[in-house]
Amino acid sequence: MKRILIMMICLAGSLKGFSQAQPDQTYSFSINEAINYAYEHKDSVVNAGLDVKSADFKVKETVGQGLPxxxxxxxxxxxxxxxxxxxxxxxxxxxxxxxxxxxxxxxxxxxxxxxxxxxLFDPSYIVGLQGRATYKELYNRAYTRSKIEVAVNVTKAYYQVLVSNEQIKLLDANIKQLKQQMDQTAAQNKQGFVEKIDVDRITVQYNNLITTRENTVRLLALNYQLLKFQMGMPIEYNLTLKDGLSDVDLNEDVAATVADTSFYRNRIEYGLTETNLKLSEFDLKRQKAQFLPxxxxxxxxxxxxxxxxxxxxxxxxxxxxxxxxxxxxPIFNGFQRANQVKQSQITVQKNQNNLNSLKNSLTLQANRAKITYINGLQSLNNQKRNQELAREVLRISKIKYEQGVGSSIEVTQAQTALEDADNKYIQGLYDALVSKVDLDKAYGRIQ
Structure with a gap:
């Protein structure tokens, strides 16, 4: 009895430890919640946040040089x-x-x-103090850039899962109606109204759709894993999505021209390059200060x-x-200080050129993203119409075939056209969603 009691206590302790070691591994996130989770767990963002802390200590180190x-x-x-x-x-x-x-x-x-x-007096130290805020700004903006990149990647991966789910719904609808048609044709064949080849044609299409669905389900599982990877979530965790495709605003108003022509200043890349220019200017001042006692x-x-x-x-x-x-x-050091000043001047000029070039580049990116998004919307709307037309053609073809005025080949071709229209619609849907993300990024709307 004593031995049994000891075993029960040990077992209870083991189960308690196991329950504590297994956290709640099921999550349900909207897009915004998934992005916020990534801000806290994705390694690139976490490391960028650590760089910000390291920059604070670097600034304190610089300040400490002026203390006793x-x-x-x-x-x-x-x-x-x-x-x-x-x-x-x-x-x-x-x-x-x-x-x-x-x-x-x-x-x-x-x-x-x-x-x-x-x-008591060191011009280089004074310049270093003047540039400490700009130095911290560089790492803060780098941290923001990491967050933007993660937000873009998580959003695209989230959309990919939504599109895969939509594709499975379309496949299920086609499989359901094709199964009904296959059963009806098989029954008609037994009654002698249709040939065996008609049953075989529909069976081939049905089997192909079943295989396509199985492949899509496996890809959906992979897309979930990709989303969790972009979020910094362990792959073995369970994740469900709150948002649906109906929650995504796809309209041409999103691509409206920004009234402020200096929208490129909202881009983090411009801010980073601007900060690098400021730092190079401080470095030039520091090099010039080397001439002073x-x-x-x-x-x-x-x-x-x-x-x-x-x-x-x-x-x-x-x-x-x-x-x-x-x-x-300082009196003479073989013109080393003078040459260092000239090198710093060249660096300032290069950073200024980079800033001017980046302005044009970001403007071009925004224009390209706008056109790509508008074209994607038009293609998506066109694919929607084609999808409806293909569905109507299949309906009519089936009616003609049932009434004896159409052929099974015509029905098979209509079914193939519908599947092709569905695939193009899915691709157009994903392209439109991705181009919307790229557009928001190009206009600096993702921060």
Whole structure:
């Protein structure tokens, strides 16, 4: 009985640990919720956030260079053999030209010192302080860029899942009506009204649709995994989607021309390039500041201990201290500073050129995205009409065939045309959704 009780306690503890180790792995997200989840879990965003924190510490490190720099040192020497110095013999009444060996010092020596320096004037340091806000801005904008890229990737992956679900619905509808038609044709064949080849044609189409659906279901599972990957979610977690295709606003108003012609300033790429230009300008100022003198104050306090007996070493001390100023005036260094300034000037010019070129590039991207989106909408609407027409042609073909004025080949061709129209509609739907995301990104609407 005691053994059974111990086993039950151990089993209960194991189950408790297992339940604690298995978190709730089922999630249901809208697009916005999926994006917010990715902001917290996607490695690229998390690392960009860590870079922002690292930049804060880098700024504090720069500020710390202007604070007092205090260092303490301690030393101990045991002279196993005290250094010997030769003194002229005439000092001790010996003949000229002779030397007397004399040992100076004691066996044990120890020094304790405290030194401090304070920067009073350094143009390079002043420029560094001026550029610290711009330096932090660079990493904040890089963090925003990572979030935008993740938002775009998650949205596209989310849409891919929605489109795959829509494709499965269309396949299910076609399979259902084709199954009814196959059963009716098989019954008519048994009654002798239609030939066996008519049944075979429909069966081939039915089998092909079943295979297509199975392939699409497997692709849907893969699309879910891709979405979870883009979100930074473990693949083994369960995920369902709240939003549907009806929640996506697909209309030409989205592509309306932006009134503000400087919309490119909303693009994070422009902000990053602009920040790089500012940093290069600060670097140019820093290089020019190298021509100016630097002034610092310094002070030192030390205690020296000497004795031939280790036990009495710290009985007596010999203190010393000083304060002073150090002025460092650059005079000539082989034109290195001048050449460094010229290099920084070229970097500023290149960054300015990059900014001007990026402005044109972003404008071109926005125009291209707008045209692609409008074309995608027109193609999608056209595919919708073709889909309805193909469905109507199939309906009429089936009626003619049932009334004996049409052929089974005509019905088969109409069914194939409907499947082709469905596939083109699905492709057009995905293209339109992706082009909408690209359009929002091009106009800087995703932040």
């Amino acid at each position: 720099q205090i260092n303490g040192t301690a030393s101990f020497q045991d002279y196993l053999k005290i250094p010997t110095t030769l003194l002229p013999g005439e000092f001790f009444g010996q003949p000229a030209g002779t030397f007397i060996p004399v040992k100076f010092g004691v066996k044990y020596q120890s020094n304790l010192s405290l030194s401090a320096t304070q920067l 630097k002034l610092s104050a310094n002070a030192s306090l030390s205690e020296s201990y000497q004795d031939n007996s280790f036990s009495n070493l710290y009985s007596n001390s010999f203190p010393s201290s000083y304060i002073g100023l150090t002025l460092n005036i």
